Amino acid sequence: DETATSKTGDVPDTQMLRSLVLAACLATTATATAPRPALLRLRGGGGAAKAGGGEGQPKTGKLWVASTFSRDHIRFMSELLHYLGAYAGPRALAPSTIESVMMTMNSVNTCPYCSGLHDELGRMAQAKVDKKQPEVAYATTFAEEAGRGAKVRAAYATLVGAVGEGKALSARALCWALLWGKTTGNSINDVRGKLLAPRRWLELTPFDLLLFLYYGPLFLVIGLVNAVLAKAPQVPAWVSAGLGVVLWVPQAVHLLFAGLISLALRLLASPVVGLSL
Numbered sequence: 046d047e048t049a050t051s052k053t054g055d056v057p058d059t060q061m062l063r064s065l066v067l068a069a070c071l072a073t074t075a076t077a078t079a080p081r082p083a084l085l086r087l088r089g090g091g092g093a094a095k096a097g098g099g100e101g102q103p104k105t106g107k108l109w110v111a112s113t114f115s116r117d118h119i120r121f122m123s124e125l126l127h128y129l130g131a132y133a134g135p136r137a138l139a140p141s142t143i144e145s146v147m148m149t150m151n152s153v154n155t156c157p158y159c160s161g162l163h164d165e166l167g168r169m170a171q172a173k174v175d176k177k178q179p180e181v182a183y184a185t186t187f188a189e190e191a192g193r194g195a196k197v198r199a200a201y202a203t204l205v206g207a208v209g210e211g212k213a214l215s216a217r218a219l220c221w222a223l224l225w226g227k228t229t230g231n232s233i234n235d236v237r238g239k240l241l242a243p244r245r246w247l248e249l250t251p252f253d254l255l256l257f258l259y260y261g262p263l264f265l266v267i268g269l270v271n272a273v274l275a276k277a278p279q280v281p282a283w284v285s286a287g288l289g290v291v292l293w294v295p296q297a298v299h300l301l302f303a304g305l306i307s308l309a310l311r312l313l314a315s316p317v318v319g320l321s322l
Contacts, residue, residue, distance in 0.1 A: 102116070102321050104190070104193060104194075105117055105191045105192070105193075105224065105228060106154075106191075106228075107154040107228065107231050108228065108231055108232045109228055109232045109256060111252045114252075114256070114307070115307035115310055115311055116307070116311070116321060117224070117225070117228075118225075118300065118303045118304045118307040119304050119307050119308050119311065120192075120221060121221055121222070121225045121300045121303075121304060122300055122301055122304025122305070122307075122308075123304075124217070124218040124221045124222070125297050125300060125301065127214045127215055127217070127218035128215075128218040128219065128221070128222050128293060128297075129290065129293050129297070130211075130214070130215050130218070131215035131216070131218055131219050131289070132289035132290050133286060133289075133290055136211040136212055136214060136215045137215065137286065138180065138215050138216065138219075139282065140166075140282050140285035140286055140289070141167075141170045141171060141172040141173070141282075142172075142180055142216075143170070143172075143219060143285075143289065144163055144166050144167035144170050144172035144285075145167070145172050145174045145175065145180065145181050145184075146180050146181060146184045146216055146219045147159070147163040147166075147167070147219060147223050148163050148164065148167055148172070148174055149181050149184040149185055150184050150187065150219075150220055150223035150224065150227070151163060151188075151223060151227055152188060153189060154228070154231065155227065156227035156231050157230065157234070158226065158227075158230035158264055158267050158268060158271070159223060159226050159227045159230060161267075161268070161271030162267060162270065162271050162274070162292075165271060165274035165275055165277070166274065166285065166288065166289075168279070169274070169277055169278070169279050169280050169284075170279075170280070170282070170285045171279055179203070179207035179208050180204065180208065180212075180216040182200070182204075183200045183203070183204040183213075183216055183217070183220070184216070184219075186200040187200070187217075187220040187224075188220070191224065192220060192221060192224055201213065201217060204216060204217075222296070225296075225300065226296075229256075229260050229264070230264055232256055232260075233257060233260055233261055233264050235253075236249070236253045236254070236256060236257040237257070237261075239253065240257070259299070259303070260299065263295060263296075263299055266295070270292075
């Protein structure tokens with residue numbers, strides 16, 4: 046009887062041991078298969094996260110928010126030399142092509158500052174937007190998708206095949222530059238609207254105020270430049286290219302500083318949220 050009792054008493058212990066082992070195996074499997082936050086996720090997604098841990102970065106909207114501002118400014122900073130190369134050097138594009146790309150980009154989430162600047166520069170360069178032109182076709186997709194996702198990558202591959210990698214890099218940099226310009230211009234106007242309407246003051250955030258203080262003076266100058274360009278005649282291609290280089294300088298200074306600050310902040314936060322660029 047004692048032996049039988051001992052054997053019977055062993056059954057719950059054995060079952061408990063088996064249950065614990067099974068639970069441990071299931072927990073290990075779940076941990077291994079669960080999506081982990083990537084410390085370095087360098088490619089942007091096309092919207093909401095896809096099932097199975099696919100690309101999941103939000104698209105840049107009409108206005109900046111702190112997360113897209115810091116993420117995209119790192120990208121803008123990385124494109125600065127290619128942006129300059131669109132105007133000068135072996136990868137330079139024709140001024141009419143440059144302005145066709147810029148006007149196409151500004152057709153989505155249109156910014157009045159960008160319209161004033163590039164409509165005039167386009168007139169001066171005698172630009173006519175041809176939707177079948179490879180650079181314009183790429184800019185159309187880029188504008189619709191805010192520069193991220195599989196459609197943009199496929200369009201870029203097509204562009205490389207049509208014009209070569211060097212000029213494709215220049216066209217892509219122009220698209221990033223206009224994405225910066227129109228999103229920043231629209232954001233400045235939004236903050237200005239809040240400041241001028243006392244009933245909206247409670248909507249203002251510290252990010253809004255920092256953005257306005259940092260970029261407000263630059264876009265005020267852009268507005269003044271637009272007024273001057275409205276009276277300018279058509280010019281030769283080399284003059285248009287020279288204007289592009291001159292306008293690149295203040296943009297580069299602002300983008301470099303904001304990009305470095307954004308990179309530092311995102312690196313500090315990366316152990317917690319990852320580094321998505």
